[in-house]
Amino acid sequence: MRILICTDGSKYAEEAIRFGGFIAKGAKAHLTLLGVIEGPDEAEKVRKSLERARDVLAQDVSALETKTKMGHAAEEILSETEEREYDLVVVGSRGRRGITRFLLGSTAARIVQHTPISVLIVKGKRPSLRNILICTGGEERGEEDVRFGGMIARSIRAQVTILHVMSQLALAPEARLEDLEATGEELLERETPEGVHLRKGLQILRELGVAGEVKIRRGLVVNEILAEAEEGDYDLLVIGAHAAPGLYRFLLDDLTTQIVLGSPRPVLVVKPKGYEH
């Protein structure tokens, strides 16, 4: 696995280095540390950040290199991912909210939207990385998200909860209601489309040797994912970003960005192979 961890010398980037470094160590990954200097007065801060990171990670990560680029953070990170092949990009997030986010945008969200590579956005300080929540839409394409999240979990010996949010409502009272009211176990037993997918998810985790369980919540997808992340005190959320072809890109809602921006916890956005924005 090739991992790119990016730093601009901020305290958010320091957390990204710590969190990403932990995964790189577990996965025995080839790690590149990229320092991005946005202005001349930031060069020293970035240089020191890279030095600190190298000192800390050198003991645990055998394949480690550092690079420095000058320019706009999002642009430079995106160009680096185009120039070289990576499996995962790790960035810190300031977690801007409200009007600041509206005016300045989010570097993390921009990277997520434009790179075909999976992105880990590190937010807040997590003391450990033991509990992972993999959110899946109950479809075949979600299996890739479970696999990628499972591989991360295996490398750091974390446990996994697969979450599926049932946001469906019955259009007519005579519609099949049992599935909407079923528990996770019942869905698995009944082999509903969601049940089949969740069973497959558990099987993928088993094959990877990762302990996993299934959880069902009902409500709005984004709200329920964020609520579960908070209530379950998870250290990492894993979600999928699936490219929508042509016109559908303009028609479909961007739940991934909403979760990335709304979550106070680290979020790993898994991109399927061949993802194109």
Place this chain on the structure above:
Amino acid sequence: MLRTINLLKVGLVIMAIFLFILALQVLKEGAGGLRPLLERFDVAGVINSLGFGWLGAYLVLSGSPVAATALTLFAAGVTSDVETFAMIAGSRMGAGFVVLLVGFIYYLRGRGGVTSVFVGVLGFLVTATVYLPALVVGYLMLISGWLDGFHLNLPSQASDLMALTYDPLVERMTSYLPDWGSFLLGVGFLLVSFNIFDRALPELDVEHSRFREIAHIIYRPVVMFLFGAAVTMIVPSVSISLGLLVPFSARGYVRRENIIPYIMGANVATFSDTLLASLLVSAPRAFAIVFLQAASVGAISLIVILFYGPYQHVMEQALEWLTNDQRRLGFFVAVILIVPLLLMLM
């Protein structure tokens, strides 16, 4: 997606339109017959009229026939512009409750769990939160005289043709009937015309379509708003418009995220037949009244769509609060059932 249009359906549409126009003319003729009833229950003013329209929608399980009837009452001089405006708003509130009532009856009969009422509760909440502010905005604009100069009528040739076709027929039908009898006959024609129109709706064959494959995906609110408006433009009620979504999902489900903007779009487009009725009743301000209502509902809906996240969150919490306690849900349904009666008799 749409099967080829067959001649029978075209015939049904023509028949429905013919009956719709006939119903409006007969209703206009007999509208005076409703005056004693309105006087007996002292139905006057905005509040009473709101309740009257609302209750009327309960009786016929639809809003559009009541809205069309309200316009004929206005054309016959039985109700004022603001009363007509409130009556039409009431008819939409009543129609919004019909879906909830049907779901609740299913629930009481043990046919399904509490999830059977979710769409009904959401539909009513969305309708109420959009229509009640729109009622206030529209009412203030109406009494301010802002739209006094805004008239739209059918071209004189069309009016003449309509008079030539319908006047002898209406005269023959109503000459032996008391006014209230003509009114009831008109309501009957109206209901039959909407019923025929339902039967003429195109059958959707989405079993293997690409749309069905992705129907479970969450759409941008504005997309669902426009979709709801487009579908409802061709059907006479929001509940039928919701029913048209069923074939798009294998199990008859819809995403929570999609349904609110869809209902909002449907609530705006449901005025299409009432706008048509406002032209057909030949009363100068009728079109302005309906247009103002559609515009107010559209404007409030667009504001909500702009701040969709917080609104959706509040709706979701209200839905959860109302449905997680059986007694609370029952109380809510009972209150909504009684409210129009209280408004009418106030």
